[in-house]
Amino acid sequence: MKEKNAAKKWYSWYFEFNLLYRILIGLVLGVVLGLVLKEKILWIQPLGDLFVRLLKMIMMPIILSTLIVGASSVSPANLGKVGLRVIVLYLLTSAAAVLLGLGMGAVFRPSAELTGAAEAAGKAAQAPKLSQTLLNIVPTSIMQVIVNETILAVIFVALLVGLGISYLRVSGDERKEKAAATLYNFFDGIAEVMMLIIKGIMQYAPIGVLSLVSVVFATNGPKVVGSLGVVTLACFVGYALHIIIVYLGLVKFYAKLPIGRYFRDAKDPFITAFVTRSSNGTLPVTMEAAESLGVPKDIYSFSLPLGATINMDGTAIYQGVCATFIALSVWGHGFSLSQMGLIIVTATLASIGTAGVPGAGAIMLLLVLDSVGLKVEAGSLVAGAYAMILGIDALLDMGRTALNVSGDLAVTTIVARRMKELDQSKWNEGDI
Ligand code: ASP
Secondary structure, eight states: OHHHHHHHHHHHHHHHSOHHHHHHHHHHHHHHHHHHHGGGGGGGHHHHHHHHHHHHHHHHHHHHHHHHHHHHHSOHHHHHHHHHHHHHHHHHHHHHHHHHHHHHHHHHOOOOOOOHHHHHHOOOOOOOOHHHHHHTTSOSOHHHHHHHTOHHHHHHHHHHHHHHHHHHHTSSOHHHHHHHHHHHHHHHHHHHHHHHHHHHHHHHHHHHHHHHHHHHHHHHGGGGGTHHHHHHHHHHHHHHHHIIIIIIHIIIIISOOOHHHHHHHHHHHHHHHHHHOOHHHHHHHHHHHHHHTTOOHHHHHHHHHHHHHHOOHHHHHHHHHHHHHHHHHHTSSOOOHHHHHHHHHHHHHHHHSOOSSTTHHHHHHHHHHHHTTOOOOTTOHHHHHHHHHHHTHHHHHHHHHHHHHHHHHHHHHHHHHHTTOSOGGGSOTTOO
């Protein structure tokens, strides 16, 4: 018995220490270990892969259950108003983000001189077709999309089911109301269990992050400084500008809220997203922040899970910058105006279709490249340039995920404020 207590004490410090600090320490240690130990640290990779697998495992049930509960928590009368505002703001900010990404590409003009070696590094990769991506939103079999993890189709189904429950709950027919309440409680139960599981997974995040980051720095350390350094810089300047101009601008001038007070709560999901590289993984933290900002549960339980999947401004900026990098490296010149238009449309749609898990944006980049004729085929220059980007994807993913998540929270807060639903008791007179 005594021994058991001693064993408990041995690891309990880990759980008692603030999770955010633990993850940050994992991040810094990862950078240091990667740079110092180089390939000697590569054995650690499975620990990072485990973290990504855990997040991917939880993604589908968490999106399905939280969205059904979210959509059925909003009263039918309100759903149209909330849903429309949230979706319009999500789309507008994403389109602005792609434009900013292309702008950053034009300013920084990142490009690489591609050699045969870089060419060979590229592997064949299949880009999803745009029309098919859109059509696939409506599934032919509900069970199949859940099994195949077709994210947009799952969102579509979840919203329909949620809407159905929300209507039946106030239908006036006692039997139907009871049935709807049972279903609501069922999905609510699943959502709560999923939240609990994801909180458990996050306890592993410090180790996962350490491993993922150390592998990136071990394999790319010095390279990140060269042409890829310019890509990284262009992305991060874009991320920063988008936060300042779009989000802080919208929060301050459109929603007229004190920015300092807003950031006090918004920083936790921001940092968590930065280090975990997963919008879905960050969902519980984002929800807590929305709660502290005074957003009513029926708004955030709908808009945050939705935003974690369909609103990806960081991913959109990244796609604008990386598409420019690849065009400059392969063609030697940037995009025409019509190509830019095409990229804005595809990248906005691609960011909607990107799952909120690490690395998903890099897959959707294929769709954007394909739309302007930059096909990633085995041995091609495009594949070489794409492979270079993939090498530093983890780094770019940190910034873009932080931005994706802060966008969800900002839009949610702004919509609540504009609908006069924000709990003002959480905001003080003297807040700046
Ligand atoms: N990791 C991002 C997210 O979870 C998606 C991406 O890879 O762009 O929001």
